[in-house]
Amino acid sequence: MSYGEGVRLEINEVKENKKQYLPLLLLADEQEDMIDRYLDRGTMYVLIEDGVKCECVVTDEGGGILEIKSLATEPAHQGKGYGKAMINYIAELYCDRYSILQVGTGDSPLTVPFYEKCGFVRSHSIKNFFMGNYDHPIFECGVQLVDMVYLQKKL
Numbered sequence: 001m002s003y004g005e006g007v008r009l010e011i012n013e014v015k016e017n018k019k020q021y022l023p024l025l026l027l028a029d030e031q032e033d034m035i036d037r038y039l040d041r042g043t044m045y046v047l048i049e050d051g052v053k054c055e056c057v058v059t060d061e062g063g064g065i066l067e068i069k070s071l072a073t074e075p076a077h078q079g080k081g082y083g084k085a086m087i088n089y090i091a092e093l094y095c096d097r098y099s100i101l102q103v104g105t106g107d108s109p110l111t112v113p114f115y116e117k118c119g120f121v122r123s124h125s126i127k128n129f130f131m132g133n134y135d136h137p138i139f140e141c142g143v144q145l146v147d148m149v150y151l152q153k154k155l
């Protein structure tokens with residue numbers, strides 16, 4: 001299947017041993033006990049093109065909302081369209097069953113512009129999420145993450 005830019009790739013669901021992709025999961029969410037909160041109930045996908053390049057975990061949040069709990073592209077392969085291809089795949093796969101695809105992320109210049117490029121718009125935020133739920137301060141681009149910012153895309 002082709003997902004634009006002539007890239008040929010494969011996206012598969014991971015049903016067993018999701019922790020085999022822990023290094024990628026930790027890239028999206030650096031505290032393992034936070035990953036444990038959604039990994040079992042989440043549905044995981046990996047994008048493969050000459051090896052696994054990107055992973056994604058989605059959960060059913062009720063009310064027609066599907067949430068991206070984790071999305072990460074191998075550092076050496078970021079900026080090549082893999083993250084966007086994964087979002088497009090998920091959106092197409094779930095558009096009949098859900099009305100909204102949402103993601104919660106830190107208010108970071110590394111992630112928010114990516115989701116906006118993929119058609120997400122800011123919806124709401126949870127104040128002090130990163131202060132209350134993580135056992136250490138989280139920094140991205142030298143900025144401490146404080147609030148969880150939600151972005152949504154209509155399916």
Ligand SMILES: CC(C)(COP(=O)(O)OP(=O)(O)OC[C@H]1O[C@@H](n2cnc3c(N)ncnc32)[C@H](O)[C@@H]1OP(=O)(O)O)[C@@H](O)C(=O)NCCC(=O)NCCS
Pocket residue numbers: 027028029054069070071072073074077078079080081082083084085103104105109110111113114115117118
């Ligand atoms: C965020 C992340 C998943 C993006 O994946 P990626 O495979 O590098 O993204 P893509 O190459 O598909 O980028 C898609 C578009 O977003 C743009 N983009 C990506 N990151 C961007 C950034 N930080 N600022 C501005 N634009 C960005 C790309 O230029 C591209 O634009 P185009 O469609 O016009 O070419 C990846 O950088 C990553 O794994 N980061 C670490 C983990 C993380 O923070 N995950 C999110 C937690 S929920």
